[in-house]
Amino acid sequence: MKNLLEIEGLTGGYNPNRPVLHDVSFNVNRGEIVGLIGLNGAGKSTTIKHVLGLLEPMKGQVKIDGKGFHENREDYRKNLAFIPETPMLYDELTLWEHMQVTAMAYGVKEADLDKRSGLLLKEFRMEKMRDWFPSQFSKGMRQKVMIMCAFLIEPPLYIVDEPFVGLDPIGIQSFLEMIVNLKEQGAGILMSTHILSTAERYCDRFVILHDGKVVLEGTMNEMRSRINRPDATLDEIYILATRGEI
Amino acid sequence: MTEENTLWKQRASTFWNEAVRYLRLIGNSGLLFAVIFTVIFGSYYYSKILKALPENFPGILLMSVVLTFFLVKSPIRTFLKEADLVFLLPMEYRMNAYFRYSLVYSILFQAFIIVLLMVVFGPLYHDQVEGGWLSYPVIIILLILVKGWNLWGKWSETHLPDWNAPFWYVSIRIMASFVMVYLLLKQAPILYLLIPGIGMILLMYFYFNPVQKNHPLKWQQLIKMDQEQSMKFYRFANLFTDVPKLQQSVKPRPVVSKALEVMLRGSSSVHEFLYWKAFARANDYWGIYIRLTVVGIVLMLVIPGLYGILIGLGLIVYLTGVQLSTLKLHYWGNIWLRLYPLREDTSNAFSKVIFLLLAIQSVVLAITNLISQKELVTSFLALFIGLFISYVYGFLLVNNRERMED
Known part of the structure; x- marks a missing residue:
């Protein structure tokens, strides 16, 4: 089966002379939660806008269920739900x-x-x-x-941008339970967040963006072994990644 | 010293640059034509009414009351912004020049309004106040002096803390201004004029000025006062175009909403759904529609003759269309409408809504005419004209509206 969300060699942004994203590639499969992690200005929101079809790729492509935005806009958009940051x-x-x-x-x-x-x-x-x-x-x-x-x-795919800000603890709990439920029923979720401890517990895989590039990607264990720190937390990995030490 | 002057000039020119852009848009819209039309009609009836006035009509009293209202209401245009609370507050003691500019600007601007008011009152004035030792222009100049005195008083009042209710200060200004205006229009002898005149000068020295010395500026009040004035202008401009800076107000209107719900049952157009909801609740579109329809009903009841009816109905339907057309821009830039998996034509949905609203209005007005005049042919022609304008406006003209880019 094809990947639910497939981002391949995506270079993009607002200004063709100064792209925000450089050759970004990652997937979201059915039945998994992928955490999109990065500092302010790392390119998370830009990535999300490309996935939503609000921005056009300068290079590379974004596909949902094997189909690009331009092949059939209505079908593409029917496949996703978006929870904005504000x-x-x-x-x-x-x-x-x-x-x-x-x-x-x-x-x-x-x-x-x-x-x-x-x-x-x-x-x-x-x-x-x-x-x-x-x-x-x-x-x-x-x-x-x-x-x-x-x-x-x-829908099959959820794009969630920083969902926890402003929610009360019970609201966060309900949200997380529902997300896990949806995942078990086969939905794919791409979630950008700064609340790393929660992300570490709930996301199956992570994509760490820095300066518009994917610097590290994989499950907790995969990332730990990539940087040779077998018991690093997501916070530690993230800080190392953003210091450019990976 | 100089930097505060440039700051004030910068602020004022920023506002006026924006205002001129809006005024140009307003000038381009068809409404200006209708306003001129109304002014010509209005002045015709004005002179007729003047001739019909009874001998003992209290014209001077009426003018005095209206003038006093405009004289006492003296908002000060400071062009202060919310952020100034943080950034300019520490400079307060160096802001004298800035506020002097604000006062002078406010006097000039509001003097213009007083002159305008006196021009409108012109015919009534010449009818009621003839021959006296004070000529018409001298009275205008004296009224502007009273305006200046009121602004100075208002400036003092803005120094007062909330608990020290400025109610008494305002009451004193109302009384002094009214007495002065009334005596001026009555052409009272100079001795009588000196009494309120000296009183006003004494109030200035022993009442206004000490307040300014003893209390610090109330920044939040000043900012609020300035915002109210900006909002007034934006609300006016919003009748012609979409004003992004205007804080939109929403009214629930449960009865209208319920009616719409019944009407929309089974409809599947998201755009139509949203436009109807916005019409019912946002921005007073509903109020505008009802007000113009009521004016139309009154016109249908009082205008005699076929042509009057047709022109009256046509004008009302057209004006309603112009006023409602800003609704089209209501969802401009809304992200959800760009994300929905829809293959809908926004313009067409909007045209349908506008056409339906204008058509309903035409029917209501035509029926009113039928009931009042019982001329089937006239009412039928009126209905035809109304529906024709509804169609042409809704499906063709409405798409020419411009939006102000920020």
């Missing part, structure tokens, strides 16, 4: 209407919408806020709206 909500829609419009856009059937939204609202303790507007939400609640909308679609 929640982006429609000011004039209630929580429920956010779920409604998401279901419409991704062709989720009404019966599925009812069932899934009920479970999600309960899991994230947002049942009472069903008819609230974004102006009434705290930062964490806004993040929950983003998460619930993404989970509503149930």
Whole structure:
């Protein structure tokens, strides 16, 4: 079977004279969580924008389920859900209407919408806020709206950008449990984060970006043996990697 | 000293550069034409009303009240920004020149408004205040002096802490300004004018100036006052184009929303869904639509004759279209609409929404006309004109709207 998400020799960014990413390659398979790790400005968000099809590669390609963005945009986008770093909500829609419009856009059937939204609202303790507007939400609640909308679609691939900021501990726990659940059902998850201790526990593999290049990649054990530090933590590996000592 | 001057000039020119760009957009929109149209109509009826005024109409009192309102309301344009709380606060003791510029600017700008007001009052003034020792231009100059006094008072009030309610200060300004304006318009003898005049000077020295000395500047108040003025301008500009800086307000409007929900049941267009929701809740689109429709209903009830009806209805439908067209830009730059797996035509969805809104309005106005005049042919023609404009505006003209790039 092909890889779910395949990034191959990707060079890209905003300005053709100054690419942000240089020859980036990695995969996300079905049934795994891949952590995308890097300092501010390392190229995580740019990578995510390329995967979403918001930026065009200058070189190389991004494929989901073996197909590039330009082969069929609708199919490509149907295959992924995105949870942004800063929640982006429609000011004039209630929580429920956010779920409604998401279901419409991704062709989720009404019966599925009812069932899934009920479970999600309960899991994230947002049942009472069903008819609230974004102006009434705290930062964490806004993040929950983003998460619930993404989970509503149930696509094969999830792109998650820094999901933990602003979430309360119970929200983080619910999010992680659901992510693990989805993974066990065969979904692939690409998650960028700075919370390394959580990433170390939940991600199956890691891609460490530095200055727009992949400096280290693999499972914890693979990375440890690459740098000959059999009991290094992710924090230590990450700091070594960003100092350019690998 | 010089750096504060350049800072002020820089701030003012940044604002005006932006304002001029908006004003140009407003000038290009068809609405200006309608405004001129209304002014011509308005002045025609103005002179008619003047002739019909009864002998004992309290014109001077009316003018005094309106003028007092504009004289007392004296916001100071400081062009301060939120971040100044951090960066300029330490320089407060060196900011005198900066604030002097602000005061002079505010006096000039608001003097212009007073002159404008007096021009509008011109016919009424000449009707009511004829022959006296003070001529029309002299009165305008004296009113500008009162404006300056009020701004100086307002500047003092902004020094007051919240708990020291400026209510009394404002009340004193209202009383003094009103007495002065009323006596001026009454052409009172100079001795009478001297009483409030000297009173105002004494207030300045023994009331306003000590406040300025004894209390430090209230930066947050100044910033808030400046923001309110910017927002006023942006709200005005937002009637013609999308203003990114305007903080959008959302109203739930449960009844309208419920009605829309029923209407949208079974629809599968994401864009239409979003446009309808934005129309109902965001930015007062709903309010604009209802207000213009009510104006249209009144027109349909009072205008006699076929041509008046057709022009009136056409104008209302067209104006409604112009006012609602900024809705199209509401989702400009929204990331989700770029990420959804959709093969939808945004423009077409928007055209459908606008057409439907204008068509509903046309039907309402035509029915109003039918009920009030009972002329089937007139109402039918009006309906036809309305639907025609709805179609042409909704599907053709609406796509010409520009967006202000930041």
